[in-house]
Every structure is written in C-alpha cells, then in structure tokens.
Amino acid sequence: MPDLRLWLKVPPRRDVARRLLPAAAVVLFALVPAVPFFTDPWLRVFFLVGLYVVLGLGLNIVVGFAGLLDLGYVAFFAAGAYLMGILTSPQSPVDLRLEFWVILPLALLLGALVGLLLGLPVLPLRGDYLAIVTLGFGEIIRILLVNLRDITGGSQGLAAIEKPPVPGWQRIDEPWQWYYVILVTAVAVAFLSARLRDARIGRAWEAIREDEDVAAAMGIDTVKYKLLAFATGAAVGSVGGVLFASYIGFINPTSFTLQVSINVLAVVIIGGMGNTWGVVFGAFILIGVPELLQFRETSDVLERLGWLRTALDAPFAALDALAPFGVWRVPEPETWGRLVADKRFIIYGALLVAVMVARPGGLFPSRRRKLEFEAPPPSEVAEPSALAAGGSQ
Amino acid sequence: MFLASTSFWLDQVVNGLTIGSMYALIALGYTMVYGVLKMINFAHGEVFMLGSYAGFGVLVAFGGESIAGPMVVLAIAAAFVGAALASASVSVVLERVAYRPLRNAPRLAPLITAIGASIFLQFLVLDVTGAKASFYPRIFPSGSIEVGAFRITYLQLFLVGCSVAMMLFLYIVVQRTAVGRSIRAVAENRTAASLMGIDVDRAIVTTFVLGAAMAGVAGVLWGLFFLQVRGSMGFLPGIKAFTAAVLGGIGSIPGAMVGGYFLGLAETVGREALSAIPGLNFPNEWRDVIAFSLLVLVLLFRPTGIFGELVSRRA
Numbered sequence: 001m002p003d004l005r006l007w008l009k010v011p012p013r014r015d016v017a018r019r020l021l022p023a024a025a026v027v028l029f030a031l032v033p034a035v036p037f038f039t040d041p042w043l044r045v046f047f048l049v050g051l052y053v054v055l056g057l058g059l060n061i062v063v064g065f066a067g068l069l070d071l072g073y074v075a076f077f078a079a080g081a082y083l084m085g086i087l088t089s090p091q092s093p094v095d096l097r098l099e100f101w102v103i104l105p106l107a108l109l110l111g112a113l114v115g116l117l118l119g120l121p122v123l124p125l126r127g128d129y130l131a132i133v134t135l136g137f138g139e140i141i142r143i144l145l146v147n148l149r150d151i152t153g154g155s156q157g158l159a160a161i162e163k164p165p166v167p168g169w170q171r172i173d174e175p176w177q178w179y180y181v182i183l184v185t186a187v188a189v190a191f192l193s194a195r196l197r198d199a200r201i202g203r204a205w206e207a208i209r210e211d212e213d214v215a216a217a218m219g220i221d222t223v224k225y226k227l228l229a230f231a232t233g234a235a236v237g238s239v240g241g242v243l244f245a246s247y248i249g250f251i252n253p254t255s256f257t258l259q260v261s262i263n264v265l266a267v268v269i270i271g272g273m274g275n276t277w278g279v280v281f282g283a284f285i286l287i288g289v290p291e292l293l294q295f296r297e298t299s300d301v302l303e304r305l306g307w308l309r310t311a312l313d314a315p316f317a318a319l320d321a322l323a324p325f326g327v328w329r330v331p332e333p334e335t336w337g338r339l340v341a342d343k344r345f346i347i348y349g350a351l352l353v354a355v356m357v358a359r360p361g362g363l364f365p366s367r368r369r370k371l372e373f374e375a376p377p378p379s380e381v382a383e384p385s386a387l388a389a390g391g392s393q
Numbered sequence: 394m395f396l397a398s399t400s401f402w403l404d405q406v407v408n409g410l411t412i413g414s415m416y417a418l419i420a421l422g423y424t425m426v427y428g429v430l431k432m433i434n435f436a437h438g439e440v441f442m443l444g445s446y447a448g449f450g451v452l453v454a455f456g457g458e459s460i461a462g463p464m465v466v467l468a469i470a471a472a473f474v475g476a477a478l479a480s481a482s483v484s485v486v487l488e489r490v491a492y493r494p495l496r497n498a499p500r501l502a503p504l505i506t507a508i509g510a511s512i513f514l515q516f517l518v519l520d521v522t523g524a525k526a527s528f529y530p531r532i533f534p535s536g537s538i539e540v541g542a543f544r545i546t547y548l549q550l551f552l553v554g555c556s557v558a559m560m561l562f563l564y565i566v567v568q569r570t571a572v573g574r575s576i577r578a579v580a581e582n583r584t585a586a587s588l589m590g591i592d593v594d595r596a597i598v599t600t601f602v603l604g605a606a607m608a609g610v611a612g613v614l615w616g617l618f619f620l621q622v623r624g625s626m627g628f629l630p631g632i633k634a635f636t637a638a639v640l641g642g643i644g645s646i647p648g649a650m651v652g653g654y655f656l657g658l659a660e661t662v663g664r665e666a667l668s669a670i671p672g673l674n675f676p677n678e679w680r681d682v683i684a685f686s687l688l689v690l691v692l693l694f695r696p697t698g699i700f701g702e703l704v705s706r707r708a
Contacts, residue, residue: 069504121693128433129639129692131504135435136632136685143678258628262512269505345516352509356502357494 026187033176041295043175047247049288050182051240056267056279057189058236063265064274065197066229067209068123069131072138073264076234078145078256079114080107080241082152085251089158093150100164104242111238115231123226138261145253157252161245178247185243189236190276196232197274205229259345263287266348270355290344293337305333400542405662411549411618413657414556418611419634420641420649421563422604428580428644429600430496435507436487437608438631439514440480444609445622446518447479448472449527457530465532472613480609483514484601493594511631519624526623529616552614559610560650563603567646576600580644629681633660636688642698651699659683 032038032046055077062070084103086092098106122133145152152158163171164181172181196202204225207215216222245251263286271282292298313330320327331339340347419441426434452460455468491506537546567573578586579596587593615630616622637656641648660680667683691698 063501067499067501069501069508071508121689125692125696128500128504129696131435131508132433132632132635133685133689133692136636136688139629139632140682140685143681147678265505265508343516343520346513346520349509349511349513349516353491353506353513356498356506356509357491360495360498360502 040175045291052283052287053186055240055264058233062233066205070134072134074260075141076237077241080238081245084242084245085158088162107238107242108235111235112231115234119230159250290341293341298337299334303334309333409658409661413654416637417650417653418607420637421607424638424649425604436511438627441608442627444476444480445612448476448613451475460532476609476613477606480605481602484605488601529620633684642700645700648700
C-alpha cells in the first residue's frame with residue numbers, strides 16, 4: 001500500500017513543525033501594530049530591531065555560515081544608505097529622480113560589488129587579515145563620507161531623502177507602515193538565507209568554515225565561495241542601508257561609525273552564529289531593550305524599586321556618613337534604565353568575551369555550530385578514553 | 394610647493410621617523426603575539442591607550458605642569474615604569490580571561506574575544522572619562538638641534554632614541570636569553586617546545602608582557618608628543634601598528650621595527666609628496682587612507698611582508 005503521507009505530499013512530522021513555527025511567528029509579528037498598547041514609539045523601536053535583524057542575518061551569512069570575521073559591516077550599510085541619499089536627496093549634485101523601488105535592486109548590486117572589491121585582495125589570505133582589513137575599511141568609508149563633500153554633503157550629510165511610494169496610494173511614512181516594510185524584508189532575508197544555507201553553496205560555506213584545507217581538498221573553490229559569502233552579506237547590508245536612509249530621511253557620517261559594526265556583530269555572536277532565531281533574539285535584547293529602557297514607562301516602573309535602591313545603597317550611605325570625602329551612591333532607580341543603555345557597549349564587549357568563553361555557540365547556537373564549538377579539539381580525540389569506548393559515538 | 398625647500402622635506406622625514414618609532418613599538422606587540430599564538434590581538438591598541446593613561450596618572454602625581462629641573466627625568470622614567478606595569482597587567486589578565494580558555498577553539502573564537510575585550514576596554518575608559526580628552530603636562534624641554542637644513546627637536550630625538558633603545562633591549566631579550574629562547578621555541582612549534590620541557594603558558598604570558606610593556610611606553614611617548622590622551626586613541630594607532638607589522642612581515646621582530654618606520658615615513662613624506670602634485674587635493678585626514686591602502690597593497694602583492702616567512706597563506 002502506498003504511503004498516504006507521501007501521496008498527499010505531506011512533509012514528515014518534524015518538517016511540519018519546522019515550517020509551521022516560523023509561519024506562526026510571522027503571523028504573530030504581523031499582528032503587533034494592531035495591538036493598541038504598541039504605540040508609535042514602540043513601533044519605531046521595533047523597526048530598529050527589525051533593521052538589525054536584517055543586518056544581522058546579512059552578517060550571519062559571512063560570520064555564521066562561512067566563518068569569516070567582518071568587522072567593517074557598516075561600510076556596506078553606508079554604501080546603501082548613501083546610494084539612496086545621493087540619488088534622491090535634493091542636496092546631492094546627482095539629479096536622476098529615481099524612486100525607492102529602482103534604487104533597492106541597485107543597492108543590492110552596489111553592495112555585492114563593494115563586497116567583491118574589498119574581498120578580492122583579502123579573501124585568498126587567512127581569516128585574521130580579513131578582520132583587520134574590514135576594520136580599517138569601515139573607518140576609511142567614514143573618512144571618505146566626511147571628506148567627499150561635493151557628493152556626500154560632508155559632515156552635514158544629506159536631508160529630505162525620499163520615502164518609498166506605493167502605486168495608487170501614498171508614500172510610506174507612518175511607523176506602522178515602516179514596521180511592515182522591515183518585517184517583510186526580514187522575512188525575505190531569513191527565507192533566502194535559510195535556502196542558501198541548505199543549498200549546495202551553503203554546504204560549501206560550512207565546509208570552508210569547518211576546515212578550509214579539507215574543503216579545498218574536496219574540490220571546493222574556497223576563494224570563490226568565500227567571495228560569494230562576502231558579497232551576499234554585503235548586498236544584504238546595503239539593502240538595510242537603503243531602508244534606513246529612507247526611513248530616517250536624513251543621513252550624515254555619524255550614523256555610520258564602528259559602533260554599527262559592533263552592534264551587528266554582537267547581535268550575531270551573542271544571539272547565536274548561524275541561527276536565524278538567535279539573530280532575532282539578539283537584535284531584540286541588544287538593540288531593542290536599550291531603547292525600551294529609555295522609555296518613560298520604564299522609568300515609571302523602575303521608580304517603584306525605591307526599596308531596592310535603599311537596600312543596595314545602605315553600605316554606601318553608611319560609608320558616606322563616616323568618610324570625610326564624598327562616596328559614590330547608588331543612583332535613583334528611575335535612572336537605571338538610561339544608565340544601562342548608556343553603558344551598552346561596555347556590556348556588549350564583556351558579553352562577547354563571556355559568551356565566547358562560556359557558550360561559544362552563542363545563546364541560541366545552531367545545531368551545527370554547537371557540534372563545532374563544543375566538540376573536543378582534535379588533539380584530545382585520540383586519547384585512550386576515546387579508544388576504550390570503542391570509538392563509538 | 395612642489396619643489397619646497399630641503400628643510401621642509403627633512404622636517405617631514407624627522408616627523409615620519411618620530412611617529413614611525415611609536416608605530417614600531419606598538420607593532421612589536423602584535424608581531425610577537427602573532428608569532429606565538431597565530432592570532433591578532435585586537436585589544437593591543439587599548440593596551441597602548443591604557444599605558445598612556447597610566448603614564449598620565451604618574452605625571453600628574455609628580456605634579457603635572459609644575460615638574461621642572463632634574464625631576465623631569467625622574468617623572469618621565471616613573472611614567473615609563475608605571476605605563477609598562479599597567480599595560481602588562483592588563484595584558485596578562487586579558488590573556489588569562491579571554492585568550493587562554495580558547496587556545497584550542499576554532500580560529501574565529503579568540504578573534505571575537507579579542508574584539509570584545511577591545512570594545513570593553515575602550516568604552517569603559519570613555520565612560521569613566523566622559524569621553525573627554527586629558528592633557529599631558531608640557532614638561533619636556535623645548536628647543537632643537539639644527540645642522541644646516543636639518544632640524545630635530547629634543548623631544549623628537551628623545552622619542553626616537555627611546556624607541557630604538559627599547560627595541561634593542563627587546564631584541565637582545567628574545568635572541569640572547571633563556572626566556573627569549575623559550576618564546577622562540579613556542580613560536581616555532583608549541584607541542585615540540587612543551588615536550589622539551591618549556592612551560593608554554595609561561596612563555597606565552599611573557600610574550601604578552603613584553604609586547605604590552607612596549608605598547609605602554611609607546612603610550613607615554615605618544616602623550617608627550619601629541620599631549621592628548623582619550624579613550625578612543627588606541628584604535629587608529631592599533632590598526633596602523635598592525636599594518637606596520639604586516640608590512641615588515643608579521644611574526645618578525647626586525648620586520649615590525651622596519652615596518653613601523655616605513656609606515657611613519659609613508660604617512661608624512663608620502664602624504665606631502667602626494668599633495669605636492671598639482672591639482673591633487675590631499676587633506677591631512679587622508680593620512681589614514683595611505684596606511685590602509687598600503688596594508689591592502691602589501692597583502693595583495695607581498696603578503697609575507699619585507700622580512701616575513703610564509704605565514705599569511707594558510708599553512
């Protein structure tokens with residue numbers, strides 16, 4: 001008797017879960033603007049989170065899939081944003097009157113091209129060089145943006161960047177509309193990256209990441225695939241830049257510093273390399289929470305923690321009463337949120353170290369990553385205990 | 394401007410050597426750590442910055458601007474010692490916390506902890522100082538030596554002299570002492586060195602200490618010369634010193650020295666030469682672009698650097 005499930009083309013049970021869960025999550029996310037509790041400020045924070053999900057998924061292809069450390073991801077983000085700015089801002093010398101929807105594919109190409117140009121000299125070399133060259137390149141881009149005044153508007157930047165038009169309707173401007181734009185983009189990028197991961201190219205990346213020499217010996221053109229990973233990630237970053245420029249409507253070089261690269265890297269590493277949900281979670285924790293901490297509502301909630309402040313402050317207060325000099329005191333609870341938000345980069349730095357040492361796969365490692373980072377190093381595999389176990393798994 | 398006076402170009406050469414000697418000192422730390430661990434210590438720029446702050450603290454403790462007479466010598470010597478100690482201690486902690494647990498991990502892992510440590514230190518100092526710069530006391534005697542068109546200030550002479558002395562000292566330590574021999578053995582082959590009875594951990598820590606001490610002293614020299622310290626000051630010198638190390642051939646100590654001077658000269662003399670070409674506008678900030686372009690060019694055409702062995706390709 002033929003298998004009914006096969007005949008009906010029902011995927012095996014585990015696959016249903018793997019497809020239904022993301023779909024359910026997307027539906028849930030799509031309902032968010034309908035909840036009255038999430039006012040415009042919330043939706044703006046969610047847009048930012050979504051933007052970092054897009055950027056994180058892009059960098060994830062480079063760092064998570066192919067194992068290449070890119071410390072200058074901001075360069076591609078800036079390339080897209082400035083492409084949008086230069087082509088639509090009335091302050092730029094270029095007057096082509098192109099629309100958002102035309103620029104978006106252009107940005108995809110530009111990002112890939114910049115990625116290829118930067119990757120070509122470095123990718124045939126060992127990974128460490130890529131890290132430092134991209135780190136320097138991110139800084140060079142910023143210097144160029146400030147100094148090429150005629151095109152980029154220098155440190156003044158470019159204003160009045162166009163919003164995306166919707167045929168037969170208005171231009172996208174409201175926070176809830178932007179929320180859907182970023183949601184659709186993030187889902188598209190997530191879908192694409194999952195497809196790439198499972199395709200031939202994704203397996204090639206994985207092989208390169210695990211051991212480049214073995215991959216090369218297996219006939220994988222490592223330089224080609226590394227370039228492809230780099231260019232794909234760059235293209236996604238560039239698209240993120242177009243969205244950002246159009247959403248903000250005004251760009252200048254201060255939006256494109258090393259800190260953006262750090263943010264994206266932290267989102268990917270701390271969330272969990274190679275894992276889409278890890279990136280989503282990482283973006284929410286590292287990008288969303290610091291913004292939410294600065295909300296008025298948050299300080300209203302924190303205000304009720306006066307008792308905790310008193311308890312924590314007691315030793316300092318006692319010391320202050322005795323010591324002849326001023327002693328540091330625990331600040332008022334309503335300022336705690338802003339304090340944590342202000343110190344976020346210190347926390348990111350510490351978290352990067354802590355996560356790598358304690359949980360190298362990230363908080364939510366992909367199954368593969370977990371195997372790679374938590375397997376014993378090769379030198380320990382051949383120890384007698386392994387032999388005694390009969391070499392079985 | 395194109396055929397400016399000889400003295401102008403000689404000034405540029407002296408400036409290049411001055412800044413180059415600081416790059417060389419920092420580059421030594423990168424190259425030595427790369428030699429033994431085959432990793433880029435991204436936090437080295439921050440180690441340099443912390444050394445600069447420590448030296449600043451010592452100078453302030455000695456009285457800041459009011460230091461005069463023979464006390465200047467003592468204060469600067471104390472600042473060197475303080476900076477070297479501070480940088481070395483930070484580096485030892487870094488090695489212990491961020492690098493040692495990952496020595497057998499995939500290559501990506503220690504690179505990420507290194508960048509994490511770098512971010513942590515930089516933003517911690519920026520937070521404590523409120524992102525404001527501190528100003529080194531202007532205590533070094535001004536004045537200069539002039540021979541014909543050649544002119545060098547006492548401070549520049551001191552800087553170059555100190556760096557060369559430090560590098561010679563390091564070279565002797567690495568080449569002629571038992572400690573140096575163990576470092577070279579570990580760089581050659583860690584397993585074999587450990588089988589020969591060398592304490593690998595100790596050799597690695599010593600490498601970090603030596604490199605960090607050099608960076609700390611470079612931090613004090615930087616402060617004496619540029620008179621400003623700030624939390625973000627380690628970033629660009631860090632990248633440039635790394636460039637210098639690659640230029641010279643990463644892993645090679647003489648290479649780091651030569652690379653440092655080469656980069657210093659390329660940045661000053663090279664920039665002036667480029668901006669002397671009529672019609673080519675080359676503002677001062679583009680110095681950084683020169684260093685970076687050099688790095689890419691070297692990686693493209695001679696990834697082994699001037700003195701390097703073939704380590705940059707995958708072995």
